[in-house]
Amino acid sequence: MAVQIGKPAPDFETTAYHQGEIIKVKLSDYRGKWVLLYFYPGDFTFVCPTELTSVATKYQNLKELGAEILAISVDSPYTHKAWQEVELSKMVEGGLPYPMLSDVGGDIGKLYGVFDEDYKVDVRGTFLIDPDGNLQAMEVLAPAIGRNATEMLRQLKACAYVRQTGGKEATPAGWEPGKKTLKPEPGLAGKVCEIWAPDVG
Numbered sequence: 001m002a003v004q005i006g007k008p009a010p011d012f013e014t015t016a017y018h019q020g021e022i023i024k025v026k027l028s029d030y031r032g033k034w035v036l037l038y039f040y041p042g043d044f045t046f047v048c049p050t051e052l053t054s055v056a057t058k059y060q061n062l063k064e065l066g067a068e069i070l071a072i073s074v075d076s077p078y079t080h081k082a083w084q085e086v087e088l089s090k091m092v093e094g095g096l097p098y099p100m101l102s103d104v105g106g107d108i109g110k111l112y113g114v115f116d117e118d119y120k121v122d123v124r125g126t127f128l129i130d131p132d133g134n135l136q137a138m139e140v141l142a143p144a145i146g147r148n149a150t151e152m153l154r155q156l157k158a159c160a161y162v163r164q165t166g167g168k169e170a171t172p173a174g175w176e177p178g179k180k181t182l183k184p185e186p187g188l189a190g191k192v193c194e195i196w197a198p199d200v201g
Helices: 047-056 059-064 077-091 107-111 149-164
Strands: 013-018 021-026 034-039 067-073 100-102 124-129 135-141
Touching: 013 077, 021 077, 034 047, 034 149, 047 067, 047 077, 047 149, 059 067, 059 149, 077 100, 124 149, 135 149
Parallel strands: 034 067, 067 100
Antiparallel strands: 013 021, 013 100, 034 124, 124 135
């Protein structure tokens, strides 16, 4: 069954490389936190190091929002370790501060619908899971297209805000904290134009 927004994110357990150690990671152990599950095609590739290190520069912001990022590819923890030492640590000081999970065989990618059977890799997919373990956002891109870490952080802030309001407020396109929100109610139907307009420029 395909993953669905608002439904529980499939649980899994696997090995990971993190801060010099090989550890076990189970998704459900992160219950109570926001989780960004960040699938990527492979270590020692081209677009992937730009994405993973860009996310690393936002890591402190993610932590402040009560979120954790779990990067995942079909590579082994030992390959993750080597890549950290050879390249990633030269792009961000200390290398990636978050766990790099191993999905050898693609079983986790299959759960989330991002495993490419032809190339035997997980494609570029991001899944935002809320503290209750439910999926709130997902994005899948072609291998040659890198993701935007700033937009990923913005979406997390929007999801966290909506959760904080108990769903009584919604965030319009491009919403940032401090900007106008919307209250979904019958009286607003057909009148959004009176309180909001798209940015131009």
